[in-house]
Amino acid sequence: MPALPPTPPATHNAERACRRELQVRSRWLRFAPDVEQQFRQFLRQTQSDNFLACIVVGLVLWLGVVGWDVLRYREYFQGTAVESHYLLTIVPARLVSLLMLGGLMLAARRLPDHWLPAAGLATIAAYGICGYVTGYFYLLTGKGDAMALSILILMTVLLPCGMTLRQTLPVSMVLIAAYWTVAWQWLPSAQWVSFRATASLLMVCMGMMAFAAYLRERDARAQFLRHRLLDWEAAHDPLTGLANRRSFQRHFEICLAQAQREGATLMLAILDLDHFKLYNDHYGHKAGDRALQQVALVLGHYAARPMDLAIRLGGEEFGLLSYADDAQALRQRMQHLLAQLEGLQIIHAHSPTALWLTASIGIAQADASATTESLFLQADAQLYRAKRTGRNRVCGLELPVAQPGIKPVETTI
C-alpha cells in the first residue's frame, strides 16, 4: 500500500483545539499561542468601542476634578505662598493628562488596532503619574481626599480598556508601588495616618476591580471560543470534519477568480463510495459512519496545499478542489488515493465488484466560463462514467490538456 502523505487534515485539528481550550484553558486566561494571537485580535476588534467609552468617561471625570481644583485654588490658595507651588505642579500635571487623554481619544479611531493597547497603557501610566503629583500636593496642603479621587478615576479607565488582565495588572501594580514609594520618601510623618487609610482603600478597590476584570476576560475568552466553534460548525461536516458544501461554494468562487487572474488551473474531483448502500445494509449505520470517517481522513491528506480543499458533498460523496495542479498529476494522485482506500481493507463482503470498500472518482477542469454548478456537473458526468465502466477507477482529463490554465479574463476599461 502506498504511504500516506504526512500532513494531517487541519480542519479537525482546529475544532479539537477549540473545544479543548473551551473546556480547559479559558479559566487560566491563556490559550495556546496561535489561538491566543487570534483572541487578542478579536478583543481589539470587539472592544474598541469600550476602549473609547472608557477614555471618554476618564476625560469627563478628569475635567470635573480640574474644575473642582480651580474652585479650591481660588478659595484656599490665591494670594498665599502655596499659589506658586500650585501653579508649578498641578497645572502642568493636569494639562499633560488632559492632553494625553484627548490625544488617545483622537488616535483611537486612527491608530492600527495592535497599537491601541500600548498607547492606552502609556497614557494611563502618564495619567497615574499626574494623579500622584497633584495628589501629593493635596496631601501636603491637607486635602488628601483628592488623591483618592484621582486614582479611582485612573482605575475606572484602566481595567475595562479592552486589554487583557495580564496587560493591565502589572501597570496597576507599578502605579500602586510608586504611590507607596513616593509617600514613604516624601510625605511628612504627620500625614501617614490619613495616607495609610486612603492607600489601603485604594488597594482594596484595585483588588476588586482586578477580580471583575478577570471575570470579564474569562467570559470574553469563552465567547471568542464559542464564536470560533459556531463558525467552524457552519463551515464543516460534523461527522468527518471536512469542509461542507457551503464553504466549498465560497472557496470555489475565491479560487475561480484567482485562477482567472493568474491563468492557473482549477480542478474538481468527485469521489463516491461504491455500493455503500449494501455496506450500510449489512454492517449497520455506525460501521458506515466509521468507514466515512476513515475515507475522509485519507482524502484530507490530499488537500495539504493552502488553496486545495477536501469536501464532504453529502452522503457518501466527497470532493477535492485542486488549485494550480497539473491534470495528469492530479489523475495520478487520485489513483494513489484509490489504492490507499483499498489499503484500508474495509471489508465489504457484499460488494458485487470488490472484496473491500472502494470508490469511483470523476475529475473535471474549470474553464473561463465555469460556475460551481457547471464544474460540478462535468465532474459528476465523469464520476458516472467511472461507475458505468466498472467502478474503483478514475475518469476524466485522460488526454493531456492542451491549454495549461484558465485563460485570464480580458478586461475592458
Ligand SMILES: Nc1nc2c(ncn2[C@@H]2O[C@H](COP(=O)(O)OP(=O)(O)OP(=O)(O)O)[C@@H](O)[C@H]2O)c(=O)[nH]1
Ligand atoms: N452510515 C451512513 N450512511 C450514509 C450517510 N449518508 C448517506 N448514507 C448512505 O449512503 C448510501 C448511498 O447509497 P446509494 O446512493 O444508493 O449509492 P451506492 O449504494 O453507494 O451505489 P453506487 O453509488 O451506485 O455505487 C445510502 O444507503 C445512505 O443511507 C451517513 O452519514 N452515514
